[in-house]
Amino acid sequence: MNQGIKLESEHNLGPLTVNEAGEKFLFNLNRHSFDRVRAVALFDARFGEKLFNENTLHIIIGTDSGLLLRYVQSKSLPNGARYIFIEPESVLQVLQEYELLGDQNERIACIRPQDWAKAIRDFKIADYLYINAVSSFNAICAQDDFINEYAELSWDIVETLSQLHWENNTAIGQEAFIDRQIKNVADNRLPAKLLQNAFRGQTVVLLAGGPSLNDALPWVKLHRRKFVVFAVSRISRHLLAEGIEPDFIFSVDPQDISFDIGKEMFNFGPRTVFIYSYHAVSTLVSQWAGLMFYLGSRLPWDSESNVANLSGAGPTVTNTALNVAYDLGFNRVILAGVDLCYTRDGFTHAKGSNEQLAGPKLNLTSLQVETNGGFLAPTGNDYFQAIKSLGVQAKKLNAAGAKVINGSPGAARIDGVVYIPLDDIQLEETYVDAATVVATKVNGLTDVDHYLKVVLTELRRAEFQIQAIGRLAQQARRINDAMYGISGVLENYKDKKQLDRIEKKFKREHRGFAKLVKRFGIRQFMKAVKPFSDQDWTAEEAKKLGDIYYESYQEGAKKLLQLIEDAIQRVIARQQENAAVPDFDMLFEQWNNDKSFGRARLWRAKHQFVAIPQKNIAILDEFEAKFxxxxxxxDTRHIAIIKKRSNLAIVRQRASLLFKHKKTEGLRDLLASLDKHAQQDAAIPYRYLIDGYLAELENNPDQSLDAYHQIIKGGDVLLEEALIRIAFIGIENDDAGNVGLALQCLSQLNPVYLPFYAEVQRLKGDLFDAVDTYSDYINQFPSDTLVQLKLAMLYMECKVHDSAEMMLDFILQQKPDHEVAIAMKRQLSLRVDN
Incomplete structure (x- = not known):
């Protein structure tokens, strides 16, 4: 039987089939996707306009048997759009043989994975990354992945694109940072530089959210009075549960989601000091009750208010905290929970975190790092970059005479960081009261009103400058339109001189703020100054380019002006908070607009003896209740996002990849992940699948068959995967009975297996049953010549010569030059004559 059936090599792509609309596709790539609806209609509904954005590089995994590729080819391609389709080499080869890839187009490439580097270089991916215009998604065949080839390819491409974003895009995308910086200006009062060298010669323990934090906290509690504690905001819930209050809490991310994961920090007492980046999410900054110090620049333009300060190095909050530890003078930094990799069973964060509550991360990629314990652990691109930058920082501390220690064997090994188990670290017996040290540094710096007055003056200066830039841009846009005649040809060269004068004003009179407008709208400007067309511009295109350029100034100025006007109003509201008789209506409106409901509690704490009208007391109560x-x-957005990583559907693909590459340790780690999954009942068939794979890799066919039969008993989930493996094992062990039963069931699930079932019937001597099975298949796939030839051969073997001749005639009618069919018909004639 091993000789007769090659299930693995032949079943993968299935036959070429045609739907009612005449669209050809490989059956096992797309199965029934195009049975009831034409491919064009399905693509319109599934992908719609996102496939046809201008100035976008589209990366698409799979071509849906060439149908999606030809769908794109049939359209008028948008200006500046390019497309890279990626297919596994085995699929691409068959698509080329069947001529399913359509006509070549210089803006569309269909490549193998090994051609990726050349393709993205040729298609200028760096330029597209620069304007945040790389779009990637899976074709329908890759979403379904019936052939177990696309999941690994998709994960690899996503990982690679993420890496490229880090490398090409870190300096771009300033809008969010400037937005938060301006929103925070009312609160960016105390620069962290006030604390520089305040803890010279001391030890600090830096707590982050990695899985090893669970093991470190008992040690931290035991020795709490022997060191200063830094903590990232995301572990606040965990620290509160353990009764640990950090001396300093850190946050740097501008995204709203960082509030969701760090908001429990508001439950710490007044001794905890908040150190944050100038661009940290505003809802954390504006509602903090205790002392807080900002990192970086107070304002995003040149100003005397931008006092010297400490910087907040990224890319993660842990990098920032380590940088601050260096600047505050600590000579020993002990890292705990700073793993920068995941556990082998898929957990990314410590107990109590949203990530841990959502379950193990099942869609791990192939990126791995060496740990302090000497084994490899999976990681992500952001962590991988953080490892590099942390190593640079650690070497900087080493050069200054400081030492960086990590006490976890499961943490990533980092250059410049020494691994010492926590229990082996020698600690001083002296206690440093961080709150007292900080208090001495801020004595005499309590004049909030003076700060608000100064910063209000700065904001109004910026408002004036941005308004002037907006007016100039509007004037330039009118001049640009007037320069060109009705025919689109440049006519008025005097207007060109006026534009030159406006450009000089941008560069001289408004130099700093014009740069800020450009930084704020950098991506829009990139579309104007870095076009993707390789052709020379026509006058009409030059006019359009000028329009885009000055529109970018107008839009950037408009958005920036709105932020500055909002900031002015926010500062005025802060001044009212300090007034003897505040304008409560103004305060309530501002707090509501900023979603800073916690400011009601802050105001009450500072104004305990102020008489408040009864109606305002009720509103203050309402704000505190909202907070x-x-x-x-x-049930936040963050928890919803991370729950997707624990979707059990991912297990089938990941287990199949690990089995394919004979990664037994990876399979055992995946099995351990399922032990901790929230949906234990739903995970049962996936456990049996992995058990079966492991048994096969350990050459235990009986045990693997037991596991696969448990899947069959359980229902429909993973039924096809189990039957395929049973058939394989049967073929390997010449077990015709099991092979026949498995293929019979498979052919009922998926008609692509009918030829294999027919072959088993033929080998068992059930020739006429085999004829019926082949006929059933050909009725569904009338264009599969190979199976038609096999049926003709079977008719000849059964000596049903008339049927054999009819089958061969049918083949030759479709393909008159088919050499095998011609030879078989000649052989059939000789048999009949004899």
């Missing part, structure tokens, strides 16, 4: 409600919400 507490927000803190208590657990």
């Amino acid at each position: 507490l409600d927000v803190l208590g919400q657990r």
Whole structure:
């Protein structure tokens, strides 16, 4: 039987089939996707306009048997759009043989994975990354992945694109940072530089959210009074549960989601000091009750208000905290929970975190790092970059005479960081009261009103400058339109001189703020100054380019002006908070607009003896209740996002890849992940699948068959995968009975297996049953010549010569030059004559 059936090599892509619309596709790539609806209609509905954005590089995994590729080819391609389709080499070869890839187009490439580097270089991916215009998604065949080839390819491409974003895009995308910086200006009062060298010669323990934090916290509690504690905001819930209050809490991310994961920090007492980047999410900054110090520049333009300060190095909050530890003078930094990799069973964060509550991360990629314990652990691109930058920082501390220690064997090994188990670290017996040290540094710096007055003056200066830039841009746009005649030809060269004068004003009179407008709208400017067309511009295109350029100034100025006007109003509201008789209506409106409900509690704490009208007391109560409600919400956007990583559907693909590459340790780690999955009942068939794979790799066919039969008993989930493996094992062990039963069931699930079932019937001597099975298949796939030839041969073997002749005639009618069919018909004639 081993000789007769090659299930693995032949079943993968299936036959070429045609739907009612005449669209050809490989059956096992797309199965029934195009049975009831034409491919064009399905693509329109599934992908719509996102496939046809201008100035975008589209990366698409799979071509849906060439149908999606030809769908794109049939359209008028948008200006500046390019397309890279990626297919596994085995699929691409068959698509080329069947001529399913359509006509060549210089802006569309269909490549093998090994051609990736050349393709992205030829298609200028760096330029597209620069304007945040790389779009990637899976074709329908890659989403379904019936052939177990696309999941690995898709994960690899996503990982690679993420890496490229880090490398090409870190300096771009300033809008969010400037947005937060301007929103935070009312609160960016105390620069962290005030604390420089305040802890010279001391030890600090830096707590982050990696899985090893669970093991480190008992040691931290035991020795709490022997060191200063830094903590990232995301572990606040965990620290509160353990009764640990950090001396300093850190946050740097501008995204709203960082509030969701760090909001429990508001439950710490007044001794905890908040150190944050100038661009940290505003809802954390504006509602903090205790002392807080900002990192970086106070304002995003040149100003005397931008006092010397410490910088917040990224890319992660841990990098920032380590940088601050260096600047504050600590000579020993002990890292705990700074793993920068995942556990082998897929957990990315410590107990109590949203990530841990959502379950293990099942869509791990192939990126791995060496740990302090000497084994490899999976990681992600952001962590991988952080490892590099942390190594640079650690060497900087080493050069200054400081030492960086990591106490976890499961943490990533980092250059410049020494691994010492926590229990082996020698600690001083002296206690440093961080709150007292900080208090001495801020004595005499309590004049908030003076700060607000100064910063309000700065904001109004910026408002004036941005308004002037907006007016100039509007004037330039009118001049640019007037330079060109009705025919689109440049006519008025005097207007060109006016534009030159406006450009000089941008560069001289408004130099700093014009740069800020450009930084704020950098991506829009990139579309104007870095076009993707390789052709020379026509006058009409030059006019359009000028329009885009000055529109970018107008839009950038408009958005920036709105932020500055909002910031002015926010500063005025802060001044009202300090007034003897505040304008409560203004305060309530501002707090509501900023979603800073917690400021009601801050105001009350500072104004305990102020007489408040009864109606305002009720509103203050309402704001405090809203604040507490927000803190208590657990079903946040963040938890919804990370739950997707634990979707059990991912297990089939990942287990199949690990089995394919004979990664027994990876399979055992995946099995351990399922032990901790929230949906234990739903995970049962996936456990049996992995058990079966492991048994096969360990040459235990009986045990693997037991596991696969448990899947069959359980229902429909993973049924096809189990039957395929049973058939394989049967073929390997010449077990015709099991092979026949498995293929019979498979052919009922998927008609692509009918030829294999027919072959088993033929080998068992059930020739006429085999004829019926082949005929059933050909009725569904009338264009599969190979199976038609096999049926003709079977008719000849059964000596049903008339049927054999009819089958061969049918083949030759479709393909008159088919050499095998011609030879078989000649052989059939000789048999009949004899």
